[in-house]
Amino acid sequence: MxxxxxxxxxxxxxxxxxxxxxxxxxxxxxxxxxxxxxxxxxxxxxxxxxxxxxxxxxxxxxxxxxxxxxxxxxxxxxxxxxxxxxxxxxxxxxxxxxxxxxxxxxxxxxxxxxxxxxxxxxxxxxxxxxxxxxxxxxxxxxxxxxxxxxxxARADERYQKFVSMYPDLLLRVPQWMIASYLGITPESLSRVRRDLAERNFSTR
CATH class of the missing domain: 2.60.120.10 (Jelly Rolls)
Incomplete structure (x- = not known):
């Protein structure tokens, strides 16, 4: 073998x-x-x-x-x-x-x-x-x-669920595939990620 x-x-x-x-x-x-x-x-x-x-x-x-x-x-x-x-x-x-x-x-x-x-x-x-x-x-x-x-669920809730379920895939999977899984467009995914990043930054 x-x-x-x-x-x-x-x-x-x-x-x-x-x-x-x-x-x-x-x-x-x-x-x-x-x-x-x-x-x-x-x-x-x-x-x-x-x-x-x-x-x-x-x-x-x-x-x-x-x-x-x-x-x-x-x-x-x-x-x-x-x-x-x-x-x-x-x-x-x-x-x-x-x-x-x-x-x-x-x-x-x-x-x-x-x-x-x-x-x-x-x-x-x-x-x-x-x-x-x-x-x-x-x-x-x-x-x-x-x-x-x-x-x-809202797009940001879907994305956060994806991250919790597949924590190591963000750097392995193209963004358009993640968007397809989430049922949103790649442009919407970019906005979600940007909004979450800004939200996390503002709470520091």
Missing amino acids: PANDHAAFALFKSYIRDASGISEDEFNLIAHFLRPVHFNKGAVVLEIGSVCAHAFHVTRGLLRVATLDKNGDEHIVQFAPEGWFASDRSSMYFQEPSHLRIDAIEDTDAVMVGQDYFDALATISETFRKFNTTLLHNHIRHMQDRIALLLG
């Missing part, structure tokens, strides 16, 4: 064991379902209209999850930096065409995790079943929070 693949596999193993509480033996029993993968910057991981067969746990780099409106304009739904999953869980579960596109913003190492892995681990581990249920509920909560922010 190449060094990058070995590192990605080890990081995923550490993550899943710490997060779910599964044992070493339980992990090793079905580790053959997992596959380390590498994506060059700009690579497409999932196309709109394809069925999402895997989730991708990022161990190095950054993936973007987005959708397109009827005019062809992109709207970013999620960023997936190190330690995050990128997938379309509904497409995976229901085996339906995805409305999402996933691509690599940076050179990215990840572990590819199929529904067969989640199903197999759930059959042998009660702790993983509970973890997987929590993971799904957290995903639903995150999407509900996103909808509430986009519909009801």
